[in-house]
Amino acid sequence: MASSDVARQPDKGVRSLSLAGHVGFDSLPDQLVNKSICQGFCFNILCIGETGIGKSTLMDTLFNTNFENFESSHFEPQVKLRAQTYDLQETNVRLRLTVVNTVGFGDQMNKQESYQPVVDYIDRQFESYLQEELKIKRSLHNYHDSRVHACLYFISPSGHSLKSLDLVTMKKLDSKVNIIPVIAKADTISKSELHKFKIKIMSELVSNGVQIYQFPLDDETVAKVNTTMNGHLPFAVVGSTEEVAVGNKMVKARQYPWGVVQVENENHCDFVKLREMLICVNMEDLREQTHTRHYELYRRCKLEELGFKDTDSECKPVSLQQTYEAKRQEFLVELQKREDEMRQMFVQRVKDKEAELKEAERELQSRFEQLKRLHAEEKAALEEKKRLLDDDLSSFGKRKAAAQLLQAQSLTANGKKDKDRKNSGFM
Amino acid sequence: MSEAVVPDAMVSPAVGGLYGEKAGGPMLDFSYVGIDAILEQMRRKAMKQGFELNIMVVGQSGLGKSTLMNTLFKSKVSRKSVLATAQEKIPKTVEIKSISHDIEEKGVRMKLTVIDTPGFGDQINNENCWQPIMKFINDQYEAYLQEEININRKKRIPDSRVHCCIYFIPPTGHCLRPLDVEFMRRLSKVVNIVPVIAKADTLTLEERDFFKKKIREELRANGIDVYPQKEFDEDAEDRMINEKIREMIPFAVVGSDQEYQVNGRRLLGRKTKWGTIEVENIAHCEFAYLRDLLIRTHMQNIKDITSSIHYEMYRVRRLNENNTMVAHANGIPEHHLTAHEM
Numbered sequence: 021m022a023s024s025d026v027a028r029q030p031d032k033g034v035r036s037l038s039l040a041g042h043v044g045f046d047s048l049p050d051q052l053v054n055k056s057i058c059q060g061f062c063f064n065i066l067c068i069g070e071t072g073i074g075k076s077t078l079m080d081t082l083f084n085t086n087f088e089n090f091e092s093s094h095f096e097p098q099v100k101l102r103a104q105t106y107d108l109q110e111t112n113v114r115l116r117l118t119v120v121n122t123v124g125f126g127d128q129m130n131k132q133e134s135y136q137p138v139v140d141y142i143d144r145q146f147e148s149y150l151q152e153e154l155k156i157k158r159s160l161h162n163y164h165d166s167r168v169h170a171c172l173y174f175i176s177p178s179g180h181s182l183k184s185l186d187l188v189t190m191k192k193l194d195s196k197v198n199i200i201p202v203i204a205k206a207d208t209i210s211k212s213e214l215h216k217f218k219i220k221i222m223s224e225l226v227s228n229g230v231q232i233y234q235f236p237l238d239d240e241t242v243a244k245v246n247t248t249m250n251g252h253l254p255f256a257v258v259g260s261t262e263e264v265a266v267g268n269k270m271v272k273a274r275q276y277p278w279g280v281v282q283v284e285n286e287n288h289c290d291f292v293k294l295r296e297m298l299i300c301v302n303m304e305d306l307r308e309q310t311h312t313r314h315y316e317l318y319r320r321c322k323l324e325e326l327g328f329k330d331t332d333s334e335c336k337p338v339s340l341q342q343t344y345e346a347k348r349q350e351f352l353v354e355l356q357k358r359e360d361e362m363r364q365m366f367v368q369r370v371k372d373k374e375a376e377l378k379e380a381e382r383e384l385q386s387r388f389e390q391l392k393r394l395h396a397e398e399k400a401a402l403e404e405k406k407r408l409l410d411d412d413l414s415s416f417g418k419r420k421a422a423a424q425l426l427q428a429q430s431l432t433a434n435g436k437k438d439k440d441r442k443n444s445g446f447m
Numbered sequence: 448m449s450e451a452v453v454p455d456a457m458v459s460p461a462v463g464g465l466y467g468e469k470a471g472g473p474m475l476d477f478s479y480v481g482i483d484a485i486l487e488q489m490r491r492k493a494m495k496q497g498f499e500l501n502i503m504v505v506g507q508s509g510l511g512k513s514t515l516m517n518t519l520f521k522s523k524v525s526r527k528s529v530l531a532t533a534q535e536k537i538p539k540t541v542e543i544k545s546i547s548h549d550i551e552e553k554g555v556r557m558k559l560t561v562i563d564t565p566g567f568g569d570q571i572n573n574e575n576c577w578q579p580i581m582k583f584i585n586d587q588y589e590a591y592l593q594e595e596i597n598i599n600r601k602k603r604i605p606d607s608r609v610h611c612c613i614y615f616i617p618p619t620g621h622c623l624r625p626l627d628v629e630f631m632r633r634l635s636k637v638v639n640i641v642p643v644i645a646k647a648d649t650l651t652l653e654e655r656d657f658f659k660k661k662i663r664e665e666l667r668a669n670g671i672d673v674y675p676q677k678e679f680d681e682d683a684e685d686r687m688i689n690e691k692i693r694e695m696i697p698f699a700v701v702g703s704d705q706e707y708q709v710n711g712r713r714l715l716g717r718k719t720k721w722g723t724i725e726v727e728n729i730a731h732c733e734f735a736y737l738r739d740l741l742i743r744t745h746m747q748n749i750k751d752i753t754s755s756i757h758y759e760m761y762r763v764r765r766l767n768e769n770n771t772m773v774a775h776a777n778g779i780p781e782h783h784l785t786a787h788e789m
Contacts, residue, residue, distance in 0.1 A: 034547040034548060034549055034558065035547075035548055035549070036548065036549045036550070036551075037520075037522040037523065037524065037548045037549070037550050038522065038550075039520065039521045039522050039550055039551075039552060040521045040522055041521040042521075042552070043519070043520055043521050043550075043552060043738075043742060044552075044738065044739070044742045044743040045498070045500075045550075045552060045555060045557055045742050045743070045746065046552045046553040046554070046555045047742075047743050047744075048493070048498050048555055048557070048746055048747065049490045049493045049494055049555060050490075051744070051745075051746060051747035051748070052489070052490075052493050052747050053486050053489055053490055053493075054747075055747055055748075055751065056486070056489055057486070058681075061482075061485055082480070083480055084480050108480075108482060110479075110480060110481075110482040110483050111483045112483070113482050113483040113485065113486060115482050115485075156762075156763055156766045156767060157759075157763055158759070160755075161755050238495075239491060239495060241491060242491075295480070295481060296481070299480060299481045299482060299484065299485075300481035300484040301484070301488070302488070303484070303485050303488060304485055304488035304489055304492055305488070305492075308492070312602050316600070316602075319598075320598050320599060323598050324598060
């Protein structure tokens with residue numbers, strides 16, 4: 021991200037020369053600035069705080085716009101992060117601002133895992149930058165940098181001390197992101213309480229070893245103002261997008277029955293200090309710290325985790341490529357082994373399946389045979405029955421025929437008898 | 448995944464940011480946020496860090512390379528060698544000599560490295576005389592790459608890559624020689640080349656124009672893309688500015704580090720019996736254009752092209768030839784990787 025650089029101390033072998041006239045390279049910073057204007061800037065802020073503590077309102081107030089915000093409920097089962105990107109422009113500077121808010125932070129009954137989604141999000145951004153940097157064909161200059169540059173941690177204005185959730189979360193995040201703690205809704209604390217509160221917070225942070233972001237002191241132009249501001253941390257802020265008439269001006273303020281809290285009044289709250297430090301004076305430094313400190317730490321840990329080293333056991337410098345080669349071989353061998361395993365498993369399964377199928381076939385065959393036998397038996401039985409029936413039928417037929425004959429005979433005999441009787445009757 | 452990140456919504460509200468002047472003193476506009484203060488922060492950071500510039504000069508001996516460097520930077524950045532005999536003067540092979548100086552102007556500090564190539568084109572047999580130079584340039588890329596892929600890398604990687612190579616064409620007035628064509632053809636692929644016609648005071652204006660036209664035709668015919676390269680123009684504005692420059696390439700320059708009195712002013716020039724050639728007078732020679740291009744307007748652009756195009760091309764070649772599965776080691780599945788390999 022930084023342009024070419026030079027060591028602070030002059031190298032040995034590099035002499036200083038004085039110029040006899042105007043050469044013109046004093047326009048270099050201008051050329052650099054012009055290029056940056058063309059490219060545009062990128063800034064990502066992460067706001068961590070409980071639901072309803074005023075994160076979205078503060079962002080609106082800081083950047084003087086109405087970001088699309090919706091109120092979240094208190095009943096989220098887990099902490100989620102919501103990221104929104106905006107393109108802002110002021111005079112000729114284009115800024116791509118990403119605001120990431122936590123949703124549901126501090127609402128759960130069991131807050132042990134609350135910090136994890138935040139840590140995961142930050143790591144994901146580092147990871148995607150690392151992937152881009154390690155690609156063979158990469159386009160770092162067009163890459164939309166989504167790494168979190170500043171983290172505003174909202175402390176609730178209890179007036180006593182930090183909550184343990186705050187301490188745990190900040191401790192997990194201090195090596196990954198620049199943390200700037202702010203006391204939210206500062207209009208609920210009186211001045212004296214605020215002073216004690218700030219001291220308590222800072223001492224708790226120090227005693228727990230939490231490293232928050234310190235405004236840089238190495239540049240003389242801003243060292244003085246940064247030192248003063250470092251003493252005012254954490255900033256007690258009030259956010260408001262409503263305007264109230266004070267005197268004859270309209271100012272951003274919160275109106276209460278007992279008075280008006282003016283956001284941009286330094287006596288009322290530290291909002292102006294926060295805006296100045298975050299945006300006007302140290303934005304570039306925040307981005308640089310993220311890139312040179314936090315990202316490098318992540319990169320180092322990630323690569324070491326994967327097994328890469330700069331020097332091997334004899335302390336000879338090992339080139340990354342040798343390690344990659346070795347890893348690649350290892351990986352290929354493992355791949356081969358797994359392929360063989362899979363092939364064996366496949367063959368085994370095929371055999372098993374075949375045996376199963378054969379078994380089933382045999383079973384089916386025997387059933388078929390059985391059924392056939394059954395069928396033949398039934399058929400034989402039926403045939404037998406039919407034969408018997410036929411026999412019965414034929415014998416019945418015979419008997420019927422015989423009976424009919426007998427009847428016919430008897431009829432004719434009776435007829436003769438009748439005729440005889442009739443005939444005899446006449447006589 | 449346990450948490451979900453709602454995808455980005457792109458909104459473009461314009462921040463008010465009308466930072467005008469109200470009558471009666473400094474005003475603080477309500478809509479002013481302060482985003483444009485980042486320009487000032489960036490400028491401060493750049494001034495604190497300082498800049499680096501590495502220029503290589505290539506050409507036969509006696510063409511005035513050292514003098515031109517001294518004229519460009521108005522100080523003795525190249526010391527002409529004062530060796531005794533002619534044999535010692537001409538090296539047997541092309542040597543690479545790199546000298547660095549810290550210079551400062553109006554609070555802007557710069558580490559200037561001038562890389563000289565004595566012996567180029569001086570032998571009887573000049574075949575492959577560009578090889579040491581190519582090797583040097585690639586070595587610088589290699590050093591930068593090695594530092595970049597270290598696990599524990601330095602906060603500021605020292606930049607020794609050659610940003611710009613000034614090639615000196617002898618003022619024959621006819622056309623390019625085979626050595627010139629060959630060299631420029633090979634090196635324009637790895638570094639920004641700025642060709643200049645050396646000792647242009649031996650050519651009349653017509654001869655100069657004819658020579659330049661001939662050179663431009665030959666460069667085009669051989670497919671040599673010198674700085675500013677056509678393919679790297681970013682937008683219409685860039686193209687317009689660069690077209691004007693491309694019509695003037697190669698610059699016909701005269702170098703001098705001695706001042707003479709001309710019309711009551713002390714100017715850098717060369718005094719001859721028939722007149723004094725003013726180096727910074729554009730009617731006399733095109734030194735001023737070269738200086739403006741290299742230093743005043745396009746220096747940052749030259750460095751950007753070196754780092755984002757030439758260096759990246761080298762990196763792609765290098766990583767591909769070792770077939771290191773860089774991203775693969777980080778867990779990207781194979782099909783994803785092949786989409787990115789050349």
